[in-house]
Amino acid sequence: MALPKQSEDFPGWYQEVVKQAELAETSLARGTMVIKPYGFAIWEAIQRAVDDRIKATGHQNLYFPLFIPYSLLEKEAEHVEGFAPEVAVVTHAGGEKLEEPLVVRPTSETIIWNTYAKWIQSYRDLPLLYNQWCNVVRWELRPRIFLRTTEFLWQEGHTAHETADEAIAEARMILEDVYADAVEKVLAVPVRRGRKTAAERFAGAVETMAIEGLMRDRKALQAGTSHYLGQNFAKAYGVQFQGRGGDLEFAYATSWGVSTRLVGGAIMTHGDDKGLRLPPALAPYQVVIVPIYKNDDEKGSVVAKARAIKDSLTGVRVRIDDRDEHRPGYKFNEWELKGVPLRIELGPRDIAADQVMIARRDTGEKQTLPTGEVPARVPRLLEDIQVSLFAQASAFRDEYSFDAKDYGELAALIADPGGFVTGGWCGNPECEAKVKADTKATIRYLPLDPEPPAGECIVCGTAAVERATWAQAY
RNA sequence: CGGGGAGUAGCUCAGCUUGGUUAGAGCGCGGCGUUUGGGACGCCGAGGCCGCAGGUUCGAAUCCUGUCUCCCCGACCA
Incomplete structure (x- = not known):
């Protein structure tokens, strides 16, 4: 589990x-x-x-x-x-x-x-x-x-x-x-x-x-x-x-x-330690509504309200999780594991206050929202999450992208912490093979457009013909 | 194809060393009841060719031989 x-x-x-x-x-x-x-x-x-x-x-x-x-x-x-x-x-x-x-x-x-x-x-x-x-x-x-x-x-x-x-x-x-x-x-x-x-x-x-x-x-x-x-x-x-x-x-x-x-x-x-984090554009369900109730009467009114909220979210993929066999806490964990971007919690207390509890999967933030604002706010939150996940991934990628000055640094960076490491390359397959043999890293890409010659080959020291980017790869 | 490990309930595994009651646990699954705002609990229950084939033995999940499969580590890859 x-x-x-x-x-x-x-x-x-x-x-x-x-x-x-x-x-x-x-x-x-x-x-x-x-x-x-x-x-x-x-x-x-x-x-x-x-x-x-x-x-x-x-x-x-x-x-x-x-x-x-x-x-x-x-x-x-x-x-x-x-x-x-x-x-x-x-x-x-x-x-x-x-x-x-x-x-x-x-x-x-x-x-x-x-x-x-x-x-x-x-x-x-x-x-x-x-x-x-x-x-x-x-x-x-x-x-x-x-x-x-x-x-x-x-x-x-x-x-x-x-x-x-x-x-x-x-x-x-x-x-x-x-x-x-x-x-x-x-x-x-x-x-x-x-x-x-x-x-x-x-x-x-x-x-x-x-x-x-x-x-x-x-x-x-x-x-x-x-x-x-x-x-x-x-x-x-x-x-x-x-x-x-x-x-x-x-x-x-x-x-x-x-x-x-x-x-x-x-x-x-x-993904994080709790499971998937799906960008809204990719998510099979963008919003999951978890109804909270203590008995059949409460369930009836809470689920009816959940349906009304779902109907108010046109164009949004919404799932109401009204399964009886699991309690709310279990469902929260399960939908977090499955990466659903937004969770709406809806119970008698919320209905009394005419509000919902809404939680973002990307940041874990929870806030209450007046029910009337749901149709306007949810699509904006989904857009935010889409942008935020891309920004988080970009920041991570940039944090682990390096320029290596020499071969020792290249090998050290590949070993720890890993990521993209860029340096000059002479174009010789033997230099490429040496890096692979030493570090298991391969040249992942060369620039799409030729760039001006960039100093020396990080492997053999002869004139570089372009900048190569290495990484260990799947 | 080399090196290492494992096959027992749907899943994860214990039992095997030292053969001997009806083969076990947790999770999951089914029924009933109590529960329900961050992974609930009680009671009852179903579920096994102990990978497969031989052998040893009065008796094999357990010992022996063979065989098959899967997983992990190395060489190829979207």
């Missing part, structure tokens, strides 16, 4: 809060999870936020199949190499061995670009701006519920363009206007936007960009990725079009995705 303290056992806290708040549980096959209604409602809010923005930026949804012939995967060399180890393959079906094994999609570039070859003939067919919501499977060796599961839910956008510039602009627009915007505004999770190094790049991409959040255990979480794929997939799958000048050209590609991992990101960004 009791939650481990974050400061003493963060992984234990995470695992327990997911279980006790009834977000999800692990299922029979290793690495798989059952997402329960309360957790799925959070995912649906994320989906809505992301889907609205995908549509608003001119994309359409469609659906590609779960199964992909194995031979198709093999056509893009880097891509196979990257994904082959974690791919699940169907070899038998219908009681027989299949002539050609089928891959369960780990991502859909291969089947999609194979199909785009049929859809793209002319520059007039471009751009193709498509997205799908689906499940994918990657055979993970170390699963962590929501953060790294064998099967997970996500969206994957796949666009085809006439020029490289257009594709690069698309990938960046998705990162900033769709992902960063949705994650910061709805999940209230502040993120750093950046480019990935070659070592961290998506298999088959020319450039990978990502948003990175900092969790309360000071480890980074990659919260979304957007890739510029160049002509790699067009060449592998023969996607050519006749250009404006009449020449045959290969199309330029992007792909981008966010997944159920974001649920874990929201939990680990805002």
Whole structure:
């Protein structure tokens, strides 16, 4: 029942809060999870936020199949190499061995670009701006519920363009206007936007960009990725079009995705020792009303009043907890565990005084409020909480973002207290690998826009080509 | 695939060393009653192939052999 303290056992806290708040549980096959209604409602809010923005930026949804012939995967060399180890393959079906094994999609570039070859003939067919919501499977060796599961839910956008510039602009627009915007505004999770190094790049991409959040255990979480794929997939799958000048050209590609991992990101960004703290925009219930009564007569009048208050809150997601089997104190703790932003306590004393007791989950503050002011004040309080959670998370992230002067300081900061540590980097993968070997930290991001050369590489002391930011990551 | 640990009630575990009544506790679950402004209490009750398969023995949750599964730590990852 009791939650481990974050400061003493963060992984234990995470695992327990997911279980006790009834977000999800692990299922029979290793690495798989059952997402329960309360957790799925959070995912649906994320989906809505992301889907609205995908549509608003001119994309359409469609659906590609779960199964992909194995031979198709093999056509893009880097891509196979990257994904082959974690791919699940169907070899038998219908009681027989299949002539050609089928891959369960780990991502859909291969089947999609194979199909785009049929859809793209002319520059007039471009751009193709498509997205799908689906499940994918990657055979993970170390699963962590929501953060790294064998099967997970996500969206994957796949666009085809006439020029490289257009594709690069698309990938960046998705990162900033769709992902960063949705994650910061709805999940209230502040993120750093950046480019990935070659070592961290998506298999088959020319450039990978990502948003990175900092969790309360000071480890980074990659919260979304957007890739510029160049002509790699067009060449592998023969996607050519006749250009404006009449020449045959290969199309330029992007792909981008966010997944159920974001649920874990929201939990680990805002949660405290009492449980979840959900930003109102994400919360399945924004307000819970706990009626307090001593007998059936009181219950009747208190619940009736609770319903009237609920009805007065149009556009607000309100839940009345009139369960008889638990007393109010139990319900307070349970809804705090589940992260409901606002709690209204309503008893005979309040009704007599024509007021309610209202408690904020983010700060723990409790105050009385005249009943008449509830419809006006509650939406404002919800906005406050949304802003406050983002501000708290931003302040935390900034408090644990450092500039390191030298390698010793970099290693020391990563070890304690942890967080984002920035320093010059020469661009050499060997220096990157050394940091990882010494500290377990990886380069989480490089600046989106090239910055002027910044002194020396913090690892080897030669001239730096850019500023890199390291952290231990999920 | 290496190193470590664990399989007994829905959950967390005790019992095993030294075999021997009807296999236990807490929580949870069901019924009844009293309660209800920060995790209530009493009484009654349901619930077990002791991971699985062999073996030793008059007798196995307990000893032996095999096997399967899960968890934690290292190499890959949204």
